[in-house]
Amino acid sequence: MTDAALSVQSSADQRAIAALRRKNAVWRRILKDPPAAAATIFLFLIVAAAILAPWIAPFDPYSNNMRLRLCPIGGARCPDYLLGADNQGRDMLSRILFGLRATLGMGVTAVAIGGGLGALIGLSAAYFKRLDQPLMRLIDVLLSFPSILFGLAIAAVLGTGLGSLVIALSIAAVPSIARIARGAAQSIMQQEYMEAGRAVGLGDTALIWRYLALNCWPTILIYMTLQLGQAILLGAALSFLGLGAQPPTAELGSMAADGRKFLSIAPHVSTIPCAAIFLVVLTFNVLGDALRDALDPKLRQ
Amino acid sequence: MISLPVLLGVLLIGFLLLQVVPTDPATVVAGPTATRAEVEAIRQQMGLDRPLWVQFAGYLGRVLQLDLGRSMISNRPVVDEIALTFWPTVELMLACLIWAVPLGISLGTLAARRRGTTVDRAIMALSVMGVSVPVFWVGLLLIQYVGGAGLLPFQGRNGPIWTADGLLSIILPAVTLGAVFVGPVARMTRTSLLETLGADYVRTARAKGASDWRVTIRHALRNAMIPVVTLVGLQIGFLLGGSVVTETMFAWPGVGRMAVGAITSSDFPLAQGAILILAVGFMAVNLIVDVLYAYLDPRIARS
Numbered sequence: 001m002t003d004a005a006l007s008v009q010s011s012a013d014q015r016a017i018a019a020l021r022r023k024n025a026v027w028r029r030i031l032k033d034p035p036a037a038a039a040t041i042f043l044f045l046i047v048a049a050a051i052l053a054p055w056i057a058p059f060d061p062y063s064n065n066m067r068l069r070l071c072p073i074g075g076a077r078c079p080d081y082l083l084g085a086d087n088q089g090r091d092m093l094s095r096i097l098f099g100l101r102a103t104l105g106m107g108v109t110a111v112a113i114g115g116g117l118g119a120l121i122g123l124s125a126a127y128f129k130r131l132d133q134p135l136m137r138l139i140d141v142l143l144s145f146p147s148i149l150f151g152l153a154i155a156a157v158l159g160t161g162l163g164s165l166v167i168a169l170s171i172a173a174v175p176s177i178a179r180i181a182r183g184a185a186q187s188i189m190q191q192e193y194m195e196a197g198r199a200v201g202l203g204d205t206a207l208i209w210r211y212l213a214l215n216c217w218p219t220i221l222i223y224m225t226l227q228l229g230q231a232i233l234l235g236a237a238l239s240f241l242g243l244g245a246q247p248p249t250a251e252l253g254s255m256a257a258d259g260r261k262f263l264s265i266a267p268h269v270s271t272i273p274c275a276a277i278f279l280v281v282l283t284f285n286v287l288g289d290a291l292r293d294a295l296d297p298k299l300r301q
Numbered sequence: 302m303i304s305l306p307v308l309l310g311v312l313l314i315g316f317l318l319l320q321v322v323p324t325d326p327a328t329v330v331a332g333p334t335a336t337r338a339e340v341e342a343i344r345q346q347m348g349l350d351r352p353l354w355v356q357f358a359g360y361l362g363r364v365l366q367l368d369l370g371r372s373m374i375s376n377r378p379v380v381d382e383i384a385l386t387f388w389p390t391v392e393l394m395l396a397c398l399i400w401a402v403p404l405g406i407s408l409g410t411l412a413a414r415r416r417g418t419t420v421d422r423a424i425m426a427l428s429v430m431g432v433s434v435p436v437f438w439v440g441l442l443l444i445q446y447v448g449g450a451g452l453l454p455f456q457g458r459n460g461p462i463w464t465a466d467g468l469l470s471i472i473l474p475a476v477t478l479g480a481v482f483v484g485p486v487a488r489m490t491r492t493s494l495l496e497t498l499g500a501d502y503v504r505t506a507r508a509k510g511a512s513d514w515r516v517t518i519r520h521a522l523r524n525a526m527i528p529v530v531t532l533v534g535l536q537i538g539f540l541l542g543g544s545v546v547t548e549t550m551f552a553w554p555g556v557g558r559m560a561v562g563a564i565t566s567s568d569f570p571l572a573q574g575a576i577l578i579l580a581v582g583f584m585a586v587n588l589i590v591d592v593l594y595a596y597l598d599p600r601i602a603r604s
Contacts, residue, residue, distance in 0.1 A: 035426075137310075138310075141310035145580055145583075146537075146538030146539070146541045146542060146579070146580075146583055147538065147539075147542065148538070148541055148542030148545055149541070149576055149579055149580060152545070152560050152561070152564060152572070152575075152576055153315070153576050155564050156563075156564045156569065156572045156573075156576070160564075160565070229433065233433070233435060234542065236435055236437075237435060237436065237437065237542060237543075237545075237546050240435070240437045240546060241545065241546060241549055241561050242561075242565060243561070243564065243565075253435075256435070256437060256438070256441070257437075260441065263441060263444065263445050263449070264445070264449055267445055270441055271438075271441070274435055274437070274438035274441060275438070277435050277438070278430075278433055278434050278435060278438060281433040281434075281435070282429065282430060282433035284433075285429050285432060285433045286429060289429060
């Protein structure tokens with residue numbers, strides 16, 4: 001069933017690889033598209049805010065003040081708290097900044113680990129023909145397991161927490177990236193320089209790292225970026241269910257769950273983290289779409 | 302594609318997951334006051350002292366006989382618990398698909414026909430927002446504004462869907478879950494329709510004087526539906542994720558909510574059973590999609 005989708009995917013990858021050679025044209029194209037340009041700028045702001053959170057947060061995200069409990073945005077009780085205070089009287093703005101850091105960090109770590117593993121599997125499957133069938137069947141099994149189930153299963157086994165969450169998100173990222181990496185690597189395998197490399201007596205390791213991986217990584221990296229939005233969304237959902245980051249950790253999903261109890265009296269406590277997650281994921285998705293369009297000459301006309 | 306090895310793999314993963322559980326099931330079953338000898342007796346009784354592959358074979362045999370063990374908390378058979386929660390989950394998914402898929406296909410068709418116009422851009426913007434919004438935010442907003450105003454119930458399932466109370470209580474969960482599903486369907490329909498609209502047979506139909514909408518609907522859309530059906534099948538996994546969150550938020554007595562509850566209360570047999578049934582259900586849907594496929598595209602059935 002997915003074979004048809006796959007062949008489309010891998011031919012799109014070939015086009016993507018070709019297009020990457022014209023990288024500057026790609027960037028120019030993205031910046032000409034207003035939503036994509038806005039998303040690019042916004043992404044830089046988000047990443048900067050997440051990295052600089054400890055220095056730019058106006059208050060300590062964990063210091064509570066019960067007198068400011070549930071203070072609304074612009075409330076007279078908390079003139080210094082730009083986004084109000086939560087149910088423990090903690091500054092929402094500082095918590096959002098730290099939450100962004102935790103949520104983004106979680107997504108990036110998971111996609112880096114899962115993507116790295118997936119890339120390794122995909123490259124091995126393409127290079128060692130004998131490994132192709134068993135590895136890809138394994139990937140099929142992983143793919144037939146909806147990612148939410150990894151989250152549930154890992155939480156069941158290792159207990160709830162940010163660590164389990166990152167493991168679950170990593171595993172969820174493996175199969176799709178393995179398929180993309182295999183698709184990209186298979187087209188590289190047919191290149192003449194692979195044969196030339198073998199002819200001059202290079203070993204498997206050198207061929208894989210210096211020829212195969214070096215030519216595949218742009219595609220893989222782009223695809224990993226596209227996966228980030230998905231990973232963050234899934235991670236936030238699992239945290240919201242109480243299976244990820246645990247209170248008092250400032251993480252956007254668990255902050256949203258925390259604020260749920262005060263929905264009728266202080267909606268800002270859950271609305272602000274929800275909106276933050278939405279904006280982050282939206283940024284990645286808009287950018288991902290633009291990147292895909294720019295790299296796929298077929299869609300360009 | 303969904304074959305026996307995949308099913309075995311899923312079962313093996315489910316089985317192994319519970320093997321690395323840090324808490325010893327025998328200790329949990331025996332209770333905090335049990336002596337060491339009692340725990341040992343329960344361990345033997347549960348077969349936990351035998352080699353792993355024997356345990357796995359035994360597990361397979363029991364799964365085939367629909368014996369998934371007993372819940373550690375309610376002490377009722379896991380199969381019974383699943384039987385109770387299975388239908389509400391199916392009900393919720395159907396209630397979501399029944400409005401979200403037609404709406405997504407209509408929006409996608411409209412966007413493809415009005416390609417490049419403001420309508421197209423607006424629909425695509427909505428669709429990318431739809432795939433980016435956390436499902437729990439949609440739920441929270443609906444609970445806050447619709448449920449909070451007393452317009453519709455938002456706590457639990459008040460009966461089967463064919464009763465008036467049941468129908469009212471499923472509206473908010475179904476809208477929440479569907480909201481994140483319209484976007485991907487609309488987008489896929491648009492992409493796929495744009496491809497088929499450029500096909501030779503569409504040009505032929507047009508040359509024979511068929512009207513624009515007739516060409517779109519009768520000739521192009523049916524062929525464009527093939528990738529859309531695939532997407533809906535693949536996205537059932539994504540929908541499953543959404544339904545776990547939705548069920549938990551709206552206290553909907555489904556499998557997803559049961560799984561989350563079982564995990565947070567360390568009820569391992571129930572958690573394992575719930576995860577297994579979700580995986581098997583997902584595979585069953587994919588099988589249905591494969592069959593639908595052959596119906597939509599007779600070329601596949603023939604090959």
